[in-house]
Amino acid sequence: MNASDRTPADLLSSALAADPARPLVTFYDDATGERVELSVATFANWVAKTANLLQDELSAEPGDRVALLLPAHWQTAVWLLACSSVGVVADVASADPGAADVVVSGPDTLEAARACRGARIALALRPLGGRFPQPPEGFADYAVEVPGQGDRFAPYAPVSPDDPALIVAGREFSGAEVVQRAEAEAADLGLTGPGTRILSGLAYDTWDGLNAGLYGPLATGGSVVLCRNLDRLAAEDLDKRVESERVSVIARLPSQP
Structure with missing residues (x-):
C-alpha cells in the first residue's frame, strides 16, 4: 500500500505497478472441484473490462448503487x-435490490x-467464467458481455475517496474508510x-468476509486463497491445501468459535 492509496481501486493500481505477476486471488469451489488462480495483472484486466461494462454499456455513474447478489467468488471480487x-x-x-440502479446476480438469486x-x-x-447454457430472461449474461470490453479503464468523472463506496451488512463505507480499515485490521488477520x-x-456478506477475502490482502501486498463451500472439504484435505498453497494464515472459518 502506498500513502497515496485512498480507494480500493488505488490499491489495485499500486499492486499492479509493484508486481503484476504475483498471485492475488486463488479461488476454490469445493462443490465443483474448480480451482483458478489470478495474478494481479489478470485480475486487473478483468476489473478493467468490468468497469468499462459498467460505465459504457450500463451507463453507471458515480453515486449509483449496484446490488451485488453474489457469493464469495473471484468474479465477485472483480x-x-x-x-x-x-x-x-x-x-x-443487498436487502433491497429493487432500489438499485444495477443488479448483478448469481444463478441462485435471480428471482430477488x-x-x-x-x-x-x-x-x-x-x-x-463460463456462460449460461441459456441466458436468464431479462438479464444480460456477464460472460457474453465482458470479453469484448476494453482492457484499460479510465473513469469519466473523478472518483472521490470520501464518497460512499460499499454497503455491507447495513453499514456504509467510503472508499477511504475501506482502505483505512483494511490497513488497520491487517495485523489482527495475521x-x-x-x-x-x-x-x-x-x-462475502460481512465486513470480516470481505476484508479477509479481498481488501486485507490487497492492502498489504498479500494474496488470498478464497474457498467456497469449504465445509465440504475434509480436515486432512484442508491441511493439504494449506501446505500446497503455502498459506501463511487461516481466517476464522464459519464453523469456528
Missing part, C-alpha cells in the same frame, strides 16, 4: 473493484434480482506484509 473504479456504490448482498428495474446482469459462476497468503472460507 465486481467489487470495478465498482470502486467507476465510483458506484457496491451494495453487497428481478425486483431491480434498472440493468440486470447475471453470472453463471461456472468454471473458467497479514504481516507482502507475500502473506491468507485462506478464507468466509462469506
Whole structure:
C-alpha cells in the first residue's frame, strides 16, 4: 500500500505497478472441484473490462448503487473493484435490490434480482467464467458481455475517496474508510506484509468476509486463497491445501468459535 492509496481501486493500481505477476486471488469451489488462480495483472484486466461494462454499456455513474447478489467468488471480487473504479456504490448482498440502479446476480438469486428495474446482469459462476447454457430472461449474461470490453479503464468523472463506496451488512463505507480499515485490521488477520497468503472460507456478506477475502490482502501486498463451500472439504484435505498453497494464515472459518 502506498500513502497515496485512498480507494480500493488505488490499491489495485499500486499492486499492479509493484508486481503484476504475483498471485492475488486463488479461488476454490469445493462443490465443483474448480480451482483458478489470478495474478494481479489478470485480475486487473478483468476489473478493467468490468468497469468499462459498467460505465459504457450500463451507463453507471458515480453515486449509483449496484446490488451485488453474489457469493464469495473471484468474479465477485472483480465486481467489487470495478465498482470502486467507476465510483458506484457496491451494495453487497443487498436487502433491497429493487432500489438499485444495477443488479448483478448469481444463478441462485435471480428471482430477488428481478425486483431491480434498472440493468440486470447475471453470472453463471461456472468454471473458467463460463456462460449460461441459456441466458436468464431479462438479464444480460456477464460472460457474453465482458470479453469484448476494453482492457484499460479510465473513469469519466473523478472518483472521490470520501464518497460512499460499499454497503455491507447495513453499514456504509467510503472508499477511504475501506482502505483505512483494511490497513488497520491487517495485523489482527495475521497479514504481516507482502507475500502473506491468507485462506478464507468466509462469506462475502460481512465486513470480516470481505476484508479477509479481498481488501486485507490487497492492502498489504498479500494474496488470498478464497474457498467456497469449504465445509465440504475434509480436515486432512484442508491441511493439504494449506501446505500446497503455502498459506501463511487461516481466517476464522464459519464453523469456528
